[in-house]
Amino acid sequence: MTDLLAGSDTEALLPGMLADLEELVSCETPSSDPAAVAAGAERVARLGARDLGTDPEVLVVDGCTHLRWRLGGGPRRLLLLCHQDTVWPRGTLAEIPWSVTDGVVRGPGCFDMKAGIVLACTALARLRADGLDLDGVTVLVTGDEEIGSPTSADLIRAEARDCAAVLVLEASADGGALKTGRKGASMYELLVTGRAAHAGLEPEAGVNTTIELAHQVLAIAALADPAQGTTVTPTVLASGTTTNTVPAAGRLAVDVRALTAAEQQRVDAGIRALTPRVPGAVLELRGGINRPPLEVASSAALFALAQQVAARLGLPAPAGVTVGGASDGNFTAGIGVPTLDGLGAVGGGAHAVGEHVLAGELPARLALLTGLVRAVLDGELGTHARDGGGVGVPDEEPSGE
Template sequence: MNPQAVRSFVADRLEKYLEELRGLVEHESPSGDKARLDALAGGIADRWRGLGGEVDQLANPTGDHLVGRFFGSIHEKPALVVGHFDTVWPVGTLARLPFRRDGGKLYGPGVYDMKTSLILVAAVLEAFAALGLKPRRPITALFTSDEEVGSKTSRALIEDLARESAHALILEPPLADGSLKTARKGVGRFHLTIEGKAAHAGVAPEQGASAIVELAHQILKIQTFNDRASGTTVNVGLVQGGTTPNVVPANASAEVDARAVTLAGAAALEKAMAGLTAVTPGTRVTISGGFNRPPMERGPGVVALFEQARTLGTKLGLALTEGSTGGGSDGNFTAAAGTPTLDGLGTLGGGAHADNEHIIVDTIPERAALLAALLLEV
């Protein structure tokens, strides 16, 4: 099977790819740092052009996005490969958490989430060229600069490319046991603002209307929106209010995290949040926000794509399993656009967004072979 040849090709050159990975990790690229993000995008663009790609570095105020197109002579809808090169780590993190190898693990900020996936793309394309392999479809590679902060500037691009593609392969890390992700919860953020009326707490409390008391009522109401059976969750994670203890508080606010398994569940929760009304006389409740990532539902297209991956994995000696997660990715957008999506195709490891972020080095060749198999066979 040709993907086995890709695995051997990558394994034979693994140290070279690890050195390339070092360069990617040591180029710090926190979300919003346009200068660093653009410089990294330029380096990736040069790499992709060297692999035969037609590459667009798309100007963006907070960090450019990259679209690479390969094998354009194939007259089929493309396979869309999706990742990001921004990280959650601030500049200077390398001084505390340097790129290092310890046995079979390789550590560094952003190495797992998700700069190793850039290596997977480059390694597979190099292997195709060296081994004379040709994918079933053209390949569109999209790597963005703002996934870690909600993909606000890249969402429309992701959705447009998804609609043009036969399916989407998301190179986010897998689940902890290596399972691919066939479902993700949608992610929402809501902001509550409570307006009350200030008064002296000791002299004339009856003349005031407590925004904090009203916020307490709203929090208890919001907690009732949690539904274990459907998977809908809400969490009031940040509250603020008042000025001093001897003043009836005129203002209060809260930030709410929301998650839903289905598009219908997300819509129902948005409706419930919008329907909140004040219960304390003299107060007013204002709600803003909504779902910024729709759910990635495990629909028929997703199931069919996973089954093909599982069959291909068996031929590679990989016992692939599937699972779901409460976190979001750009796979939420591709799936909601109606494009069959398979997520969690990155390299095995752990510690995303944590000090022990790492990959398992020996899984790079096998994950490259899996990506190759999907591009060659699906």
């Protein structure tokens, strides 16, 4: 481990990292806008080509643009996983413009997770300059993470499958903690079909979808198990068309989060076993399990290695937490590849108007990431993987993306 990984070297890179981050944040990339995502990908491609020394493959899947750099021609060893789409609609930049004030960076998507892209590219550029062989490293930047990765999930799993490790550049948890566990996420939509009738003249002739949905909301919510950390949350609800008509159609969205695959499967079975309660009502269920959990065992070895790297560099030992939000790291952990998440920026306010990055934390974050990449490529992960990581179970944090 050389001195280039810490201290004044990374501090000197901060202005360039902020300039790159401004370049990315200034191009709005809402997940629902394929043209905007494609335009953002062009900017990421330029920055990445400069830092990685080669142009990416541009992969368009069902209209969504993703970027892939496969460095060298050897076997895949390490995947750095990023996304450049955001939750923010076009026009947000006018309301929350790019700014750096008193060391606080603001702008839509700065924290979640465009700063992570900048960190990944800068870290690999430093390692290239230091003469490290990056053969076998893959960088994947997707464009649909915020909507469940419908076009990139298969690509992510395929890229990770032969790797020794996956490092996810999502934003950190509170205080810069790494995300050593993530709940799995399932998303459902329950459609109810009934029969319309006049609400005043003959309501008994109708089949009321609002009443049916009321029964189903209670049945679905009862599937939660707080003791196991399993949340089952009915969210968006709609039924009916006019105030004097028995509603003939309704729908309910349901968000499920679980710490283990067994719990996720239990809730899935329970939702699929729902039956109508109002005579004549018909149920149709759409959706299902979106991302499996990133269980703590999947990150233990990498987390131990990150702590060792931090100690070498004189950095504070990173904390590890389990969060409720899912990411693309859930996919890679779900196929058995060691995965460590939350290696991106320190800040807060993801998906909220207070989204921000702490500029002063970027150099240390860069040093940790650079050192961790080097350690994985030097084969150090094998020791930790054999001894089960050498650390206890990280703390649990109930919130997340």
